[in-house]
Amino acid sequence: MTVLTPLTNESIYGALMNVKDPEIDTVSILDLGMVENVTVEGNDVKVVLLPTFLGCPALEIIKKNTVEAVQELPEVSEVEVEFIFSPPWTSDRITEQGHVGLRKFGIAPPPRHFEEDGSWHVDCAYCGSTYVTMDNIFGPTACRSILYCKSCKNVFEAMKPVSTLM
């Protein structure tokens, strides 16, 4: 595999930074940890992505947006985007930058730890208070839950934690 053009992984990752979650425009697919692999062969690029949830209807949109973003690089000819299951996407793949972006959108980032009984806790995405209650473990999208903050009296959402231990 020889790279004859100035096409670098760096420039491709730069382009992927512009591919936002279609429903959360403050985080990119890189922030979410969905990008598993990028390979360059000549002027052809292949991007391997991990789906967050299998039934997520945004996957096809993300695929299309990824192709378009990489295609914009002048050196690129063919772009292929593939979804794979292994390794599985888990919520701990979301980067620190991703956590910042989620909070900015009013979504608490997924907790890193589970209690022994499998339950989990997040603080309010708006005021940071720990006095919150779970309203609905399911939410407006497959990957989110709905909570209520007793301190600032706001409804907020959280990214649902998922791990291979489940």
Added chain:
Amino acid sequence: MTTHTEALKELLFQLADDDFLISYRGSEWLGLAPHIEEDVASSSITQDTMGHATMYYNLLEELGAGNADALAHLRPSAERRNSILAERVNGEGYYMETPIYDWAYAVVRNYFYTQAKRVKIDSLRESSYAPLAEGAVKVSMELHYHLMHWRTWFTQLLSSTDEAKERMNKAIQLVMEDFGDIFSYGQYKEAIESEGLIASEDELTKSWLAALTPVFASLGLEVPKIPVPTKNGRNGEHTEELDAAIATLSEVYRLDVEAVW
């Protein structure tokens, strides 16, 4: 003599059709659940489950069984491999008119089905077919939340009023009548069990009973017996309810099979 690939395809059709039909029945509940939070939750579960069916149909497509969308929409009932329980209507009436759906039945069906799916998925994580084992890991994470949801409804309603208990017990009876083929591999039993694709019917049945026993015990109940199936969906034997479901769910797809959605 059944080849390895044939046994694998049969198993995938059983898994795919089960999740496809139960999520179709779930989608009919949209807008009708007892309260708005439940509408959000059960439709989210239904969406996940439809995603699991899609994964299995895609695996079948990769094995040369045909286009995934066509497999989901165009196969007649005699070719379907889902369990009878997955195809049953939600209750009387049509959802576009005056549905008289039974929430107790929905809770019991989904809880028993999801627990059965749990033991299958746990076993599939060790499947000899790597793509299926990898998919099972992914399904497993989502299933965790589904099972917790239905178990909560199940225990709460059975710890509630006399009317709730009566309706739940009636629903348990109704669900169990159709439970005979849930762990059946039908005529491909030998081939599927000998390939290391998934645990045996007996092992899965035992795991399911073991998982439900403490929950039932905490409610002062005994886990009902799984009957011998009168109809076996794994062999393509189905009720008219499946024909009606296929006609409805494939209506738009059949209008223009070349359309891209």
